[in-house]
Every structure is written in C-alpha cells, then in structure tokens.
Amino acid sequence: MPNPSLPNQPSPATASAGAIAANVLRKGKPKATEGDAIRPFRVDIPEADLVELRRRVEAARWPDRETVRDSSQGVQLATIQKLAQHWKTKYDWRKIEAKLNALPNFITTIDGLDIHFVHVRSKHENAMPLLVAHGWPGSVIEQLKIVGPLTDPTAHGGSASDAFHLVIPSMPGYGFSGKPTTTSWDPVRIANAYIELMKRLGYTRYGAQGGDWGAIVVDMMALKAPSGLVGIHTNMAGVVPPEIDKALLRGDPPPTGLSEEEQRACEQISSFYKHIGYAILMGDRPQTLTGFADSPVGLAAFMIDHDPASYEMIARSVDGQPEGLTPDDVLDNITLFWLTNTAISAARLYWENKGPFFSVKGVTIPVAVSVFPDELYQAPKSWSERAYPKLVHYNRLPKGGHFAAWEQPEFLSQEVRAGFRTLR
Structure with a gap:
C-alpha cells in the first residue's frame, strides 16, 4: 500500500478527484514509438x-x-x-516455473519499457477480455489460480457465458517486466500502459480487475475512461470520503453520525494507518x-x-x-x-505515488465491488454507492483477505463473473 503521509505524497484529502483526473489526462496515453511487437517469453532460471x-x-x-x-x-x-x-x-x-511456462507468456515494449504479461484466451468464442492487475508484494503468480475458472468456466461450475480472455501483466519493476530507469512510473502511467496493452492486443471492448496497487491502477484506467473499457471490478475499493480519510490519517477520531458499518471501516483504516x-x-x-x-x-x-x-x-x-x-x-x-x-x-x-489510496477517485464508469472480511478495510455499501455512481455489483464474502485471487480463487472468480455479467 502507498503511504499518503509521506512528504512527497499529498494527503488523500488534498489529492482531489479533479486533480487526479487532470493528472491522468495530462499524461495521456503512452507514445507507441517502439512499434507494436509482441514477443513470446519463457521463464528459464539458471x-x-x-x-x-x-x-x-x-x-x-x-x-x-x-x-x-x-x-x-x-x-x-x-x-x-x-x-x-x-x-x-x-x-x-x-x-511454479513449469506452471508459468504452461501458459502463454509475452513481452512488449510500451512507453520505453518492457511489459511482461500472461495472455490466456478462452475456448469460448464470446468470452470477454479482462485485464487483471496485481499489487505489492505480488506478481502474476497471485492470479494463476483464477486462470482456469475464468477462462474455462464450464469446467469450474460456471457457464460459457461467464468466460473471459485474460491478460495478466507484471507491473513495471516487478517480476519479468522491465525496471524503470527514470522517474514517473506511477499508477497513472501504469494505467496508461495497460490501456495501450489492451489496444495493442486488439481488444476494443474489455474489463479490468485489481486489488492492492492493481485496484488503484484500474481506478486510474476507469478515470481515463478509454472507449474500450466497459467497467472495472475491485476487491480493494477506494471509496472513503476524503475528509474522513484525512482525519484518520492524522489520528483524529472519525466524524459522528456514521452507520455501524461505516464506523467499523473507520476503525480498520485507523488501525492500518498506525501499522x-x-x-x-x-x-x-x-x-x-x-x-x-x-x-x-x-x-x-x-x-x-x-x-x-x-x-x-x-x-x-x-x-x-x-x-x-x-x-x-x-x-x-x-x-x-x-x-x-x-x-x-x-x-x-x-516513492512514485502521489495520490490517495483508500479515498474516492472520481470514477464514473460501471464498477463492481467485492468485500473480503480480512481485507485492510471492509468498504461499506453506502460509501461504495457514493464513490462509484454506476455501482453494478456489491457483495461481502464470508472468507478471504487482501490477496483474494491467491487465497480464495473460487470466491473471487465467482465475484468477477457476477460483476461483469451485466456489462457483456
């Protein structure tokens, strides 16, 4: 998780949705000066x-x-x-090397940096393309358990209409992607690179899913709202009202008048900020x-x-x-x-991040939210409805924590299917 209290990072309250949106638009999409070559990749550790x-x-x-x-x-x-x-x-x-190599792995250069990704197409003709974004301390390994259930749902208790084509990139500086040698590879720039990746793969209509940093990245993708992105699913929703986030970051008590669910969320966030x-x-x-x-x-x-x-x-x-x-x-x-x-x-x-983590970003496209009981905080439905005006799915799960795809792949797969069912 980012720490918004650091000197080079404005507090969640000062990083308003408008400022974030301006940042997204100012940076624009990556320049495709390197061509669109997509090279096969194989893991082979000496x-x-x-x-x-x-x-x-x-x-x-x-x-x-x-x-x-x-x-x-x-x-x-x-x-x-x-x-x-x-x-x-x-x-x-x-x-695990064999498991990785059993899937199609590729590398392509976007915005001057090599981006590694796993790309698994479903056998079902009408499958929906979906980009899945990991966070820290994660990698594409986090998502391997959901590849089968999402690309081949008929073999995992779902129907063909629930199928996805999966694109799972390694974040810049992580795993097999390139390591940035210059500054500014923040969530906004990563979001732009992921949008370019989906375009480069020929996907004109797709969804995005993320947790941890991945949740921030897909929020940034949604904020940019490229024409092909129909909606996002998050298991680490950014829905905290900025004024409450700022108070909790300072160590102040939350405001009065909150519901029991909102009060509990404040207690969880306050505890997280202390550790x-x-x-x-x-x-x-x-x-x-x-x-x-x-x-x-x-x-x-x-x-x-x-x-x-x-x-x-x-x-x-x-x-x-x-x-x-x-x-x-x-x-x-x-x-x-x-x-x-x-x-x-x-x-x-x-160090690169300048924006908030938990608080509202200003997303206006359709969003699905899944809340796991051992997540850093359980996003209240009331806050989710205000933060995401086009909330299409909200559900609280009985088990699981921060690394949902890794810990509870069956639950997360069911949630992703449900979240995008009305957006296909």
Whole structure:
C-alpha cells in the first residue's frame, strides 16, 4: 500500500478527484514509438541461481528472538526460521516455473519499457477480455489460480457465458517486466500502459480487475475512461470520503453520525494507518533497502509482514495448518522477487505515488465491488454507492483477505463473473 503521509505524497484529502483526473489526462496515453511487437517469453532460471539462493538461505544470520509472545514486534523468529527451513530443504522453484511456462507468456515494449504479461484466451468464442492487475508484494503468480475458472468456466461450475480472455501483466519493476530507469512510473502511467496493452492486443471492448496497487491502477484506467473499457471490478475499493480519510490519517477520531458499518471501516483504516512501517520505508527511502537485494531471508520477512491478518494466516500455514496460502505459495512469490532482483525496483512505486489510496477517485464508469472480511478495510455499501455512481455489483464474502485471487480463487472468480455479467 502507498503511504499518503509521506512528504512527497499529498494527503488523500488534498489529492482531489479533479486533480487526479487532470493528472491522468495530462499524461495521456503512452507514445507507441517502439512499434507494436509482441514477443513470446519463457521463464528459464539458471540452476546456478537456485543453488546460490539455497546457499544464502542456509547462511542466514538470525536476530535474537522477539521479547513478546505475539507478533506485535513484527515477523516472529520461529515463523521465519520455519519458512527458511522449508525453502532450503523442500521448496522446488521448478514447479511454479513449469506452471508459468504452461501458459502463454509475452513481452512488449510500451512507453520505453518492457511489459511482461500472461495472455490466456478462452475456448469460448464470446468470452470477454479482462485485464487483471496485481499489487505489492505480488506478481502474476497471485492470479494463476483464477486462470482456469475464468477462462474455462464450464469446467469450474460456471457457464460459457461467464468466460473471459485474460491478460495478466507484471507491473513495471516487478517480476519479468522491465525496471524503470527514470522517474514517473506511477499508477497513472501504469494505467496508461495497460490501456495501450489492451489496444495493442486488439481488444476494443474489455474489463479490468485489481486489488492492492492493481485496484488503484484500474481506478486510474476507469478515470481515463478509454472507449474500450466497459467497467472495472475491485476487491480493494477506494471509496472513503476524503475528509474522513484525512482525519484518520492524522489520528483524529472519525466524524459522528456514521452507520455501524461505516464506523467499523473507520476503525480498520485507523488501525492500518498506525501499522504501515513497510510503506513508509518504501515510500520515503526505497533505495536504502539494499539489504533485500542481498539477503533472501530478509526479503522474505519483509514481504510476509504486509498486514496483520495476512501475516497471521501465513504464520498458521507455516505451522502446518491448512490455509488460503501454502508455504510453497508464499515462497513462489518471494522467490520470483529474489530471482528477478526486483525488491528495490518494486519498492520505488511507493516513492512514485502521489495520490490517495483508500479515498474516492472520481470514477464514473460501471464498477463492481467485492468485500473480503480480512481485507485492510471492509468498504461499506453506502460509501461504495457514493464513490462509484454506476455501482453494478456489491457483495461481502464470508472468507478471504487482501490477496483474494491467491487465497480464495473460487470466491473471487465467482465475484468477477457476477460483476461483469451485466456489462457483456
């Protein structure tokens, strides 16, 4: 998540919808000066890199144990040691590499940067094109579990009329996409690149879905409202009234007169704003995090400490309890960051961001909202209806958290189908 309290980032209240819209329009679409070549891509990590990774994990120097019995001081020593033990003795990168290579992977150059993406077309003729955007600390690996249900719904409890063609890009600086060497690769520019990507693929009518940074990016796509974008689905809705967001960021109490649902959302947001150390570090001094390019164990500890609910779920999984994510799931994503050396290039997105995260952006095209119980905050329906005047779907799910596609692919797939059903 971005940290709007940093000096180079205006508060959610000052970054008005009008200012954001002006920013989108000012930057315009990427210039297609590089041509429209789309090149096949295959993941092929040298074995020497995997050997070196295991060596570094084995050589990790450990800190003292925390002085409390809970996770209030951060990732607990026992949890990260168990994860590291699994990493060096049981984990096999080649399994996820094979899963990635079983899908069509491509790279194309947009706005001077290579953009990697997975592109899976459905066998159903009338499938709807859908761009799916990930966030931090994520990657295209997050979405692999929803590829089958969305592209082949008849094999997963849906109907042919629910089918999608999927386009799943790696964000600039993440995974197999290029690493920006200049500034200004913010959510607005990424949104413009994704719009260009869909145009380059020949899609004249499509939807977009996102969570975390991906939710901001698809909001920015919707704000630009290109002719082909019929609507968006978000599982991390930006619907908080700006004045409330500003108060919570300052540590002030929320205003009076809120509904019970709205009051609960304020409590969740206020709690989140008190525990965003990772975002402050990346938003203020990303280059200082050099240690994460050197220590895989350090990188792993940083990445799993995203939010309390996600961390506790991962910790239970590492302890052997069946959860939404397995230890292999967690290590697939961390290992991708390590092998591509993208810890710092990914972190810079926090430094680049100048806009709000949770608050209203001014989207006017159709929007579907899915609310998972362990998300950073549960977006109230009342706020969603005001933030998205063309709200076509709103639903609260019984289980799942911040990484919905990864943790609860069945639920998210059902939500995406429902969200776009009236927009086909």
